[in-house]
Amino acid sequence: MPAAMATVQRLGLLQAILRQRCPRCREGRIFRRRLTMYWFCPVCELRFLREPGYTTVAIELSYIFTIPILLGGTVFFMAVLHLEIILAAVAATILFVVLSPLVFRYSRVLWVYLDQRLDPGR
Numbered sequence: 001m002p003a004a005m006a007t008v009q010r011l012g013l014l015q016a017i018l019r020q021r022c023p024r025c026r027e028g029r030i031f032r033r034r035l036t037m038y039w040f041c042p043v044c045e046l047r048f049l050r051e052p053g054y055t056t057v058a059i060e061l062s063y064i065f066t067i068p069i070l071l072g073g074t075v076f077f078m079a080v081l082h083l084e085i086i087l088a089a090v091a092a093t094i095l096f097v098v099l100s101p102l103v104f105r106y107s108r109v110l111w112v113y114l115d116q117r118l119d120p121g122r
């Protein structure tokens with residue numbers, strides 16, 4: 001396939017989520033700055049933020065990432081670095097703080113995708 005055709009091809013679902021793109025057109029970015037979302041898709045004008053407080057559910061979705069990082073990180077640091085549980089938990093917390101911008105963004109991206117699946121398009 002010519003390279004020019006590949007660039008106009010629509011992103012796959014997983015690729016669009018990983019690249020934080022619009023769930024409808026899969027081109028427009030969801031975030032305009034590091035921690036700031038667009039209200040509307042800059043390409044297809046799908047409304048990402050439907051109402052004030054819309055991202056509250058994303059906070060709950062962030063547990064999908066937070067719990068594995070904290071628990072998995074603690075177990076990892078205990079098993080691999082042979083740290084005591086308190087030090088392993090502190091190391092896992094530091095790891096979580098470092099990863100928290102990604103947790104913030106991907107929990108919102110997942111919420112936008114889930115919400116669009118449950119209540120498409122407006």
Ligand SMILES: [Zn+2]
Binds near residue numbers: 026043045
């Ligand atoms: Zn779009």
